[in-house]
Amino acid sequence: MFYAYGVLMQPMEIELQTTRSVVVGAYSIALLISGFLSPVAGAIIDKLGGRLLMGAGSLLAFIMLALLANVHSVTGLYLVWAGIGIAMSATLYQSSFAVLTQICGSDYRRAITSLTLFGGFASTVFWPLTQALSDHFGWRETWMIYAAANLLICLPIHALLPKLSGPIQSESPNDSVKQGLSAIVRERSFLFLTSAVTFNALVFSAMSLHLMSILQSRGVSPSHAALIGALIGPMQVLGRILESTIGRKTTSHKVGRVAMWLLPLALVLLFAPKEWILIYGAFAALYGISNGVMTIVRGTLPAELYGREIYGAVSGAMAAPVMIAIAAGPFVASLLYSSTGGYVGTIIVLIALGTFGSILFICGRPSRKGY
Structure with missing residues (x-):
């Protein structure tokens, strides 16, 4: 599908x-x-x-x-x-x-x-x-x-999935959980974090369809562009391995802070001269690791902040604008390409959006101890 x-x-x-x-x-x-x-x-x-x-x-x-x-x-x-x-x-x-x-x-x-x-x-x-x-x-x-x-x-x-044995008891100290989804979605931290991951997903989606064209517009040969693109998948897996080993010792929010900032940093590397192919390889590594880790963060953060009792509804509320951003991303990139006169302006705007999302993610930091 x-x-x-x-x-x-x-x-x-x-x-x-x-x-x-x-x-x-x-x-x-x-x-x-x-x-x-x-x-x-x-x-x-x-x-x-x-x-x-x-x-x-x-x-x-x-x-x-x-x-x-x-x-x-x-x-x-x-x-x-x-x-x-x-x-x-x-x-x-x-x-x-x-x-x-x-x-x-x-x-x-x-x-x-x-x-x-x-x-x-x-x-x-x-x-x-x-x-x-x-x-x-x-x-x-x-x-x-x-x-x-x-x-x-x-x-x-x-x-073959097991039947639900009974309702999960609330394990979150957040009072909004007791009041239900409507209270959670009005929380400042929820709004900031949801906006942050939505901007992050928008930038990734915009890049996904246009990456080969962007690389070639920077003077990278088609063969090298294909190689750079092929690196992203394994780097996503590497990011998830790092999250499951090094990252498991800390909270999902702290892991997410690092992963969020890797995205605009990776896009900055696209302004390297075309001869600096290793820099473009570094772009693929940072970009792939960031995307791989953020997939996990989007899945684990709702449970970490609000417990498992109404995880499905909370994560679904957070995922809805993310999916819309993923659907809109390629079209947004096309509009930016037309309005800015090329991919240079497009990349600059995407860097700004990624940076803004990273700032929002930090601003959405929970107030509880440990974060």
Whole structure:
């Protein structure tokens, strides 16, 4: 649902006789819907556990991907991706984090880190696998294979999730937790931290689609640009390993402070001369480590600050604007490119946004001892 479209949208664009922006727009719709539904999905998991929701999400993914394999119009494409957005909200990282926080007790942080270590290889596996399947079978058959995988692999796994034995007792000293989600989302620290991770996600998303073009605009050769881009995935995994070893000795908020500042620092390195290829390698390292660590921080911070009792609803409320930012990021970068006259101005604005987000993250520091 998440990575395959990047490979398959070109043949779909040709067969559906439409434009790249229209095809990308369908995917953005799915991300937007997933973001809006994140608080709802989290609240359901808080009350009922993950078995029902994630199982239903896998079943819906099977149906929607099977329909995607048979789509013949742009209207159908958008309707199907709207359905996939619902399935995303029930099955991807956000819901998985809520389930792990619920069933792993105080060991939730290590569980989330372990999950993201495997998840870090998702693009490494599914981009080439999708390309191979498409080359051998065609894009429609590839979607059918992935539909079957959701039905035959994901659904049985989700069906084996343990039942929720009872409500989790509040373990947070924060009085807002007792008053519920509505009180938490009005807290200054929650607003600052949510805004911070939203700006961070916006910058990462904006960079993701435009990175190759940005590197080549700086004079980096296409082969070197591809190599730099290929380094980012392993560096994300390295970041998660560092978080699970060195970072586990401190709070998620302190780890997040470092990871947040690595992003604008990495973008500054893009102004190095094109001959300084090692500096661009350092960019890939800082950028990848930051993104890898922030995935964990976004998952563990709500439980650390507000406990596990209503983790799903709180993390969903924090994730909703993040998912919207991820959906909007590439489009925002395109607007910046047009309005600033090139990628130099775009990078400068993204550095400013990343820096602003890092400052907000510090300002959202909880007042409790230990932070």
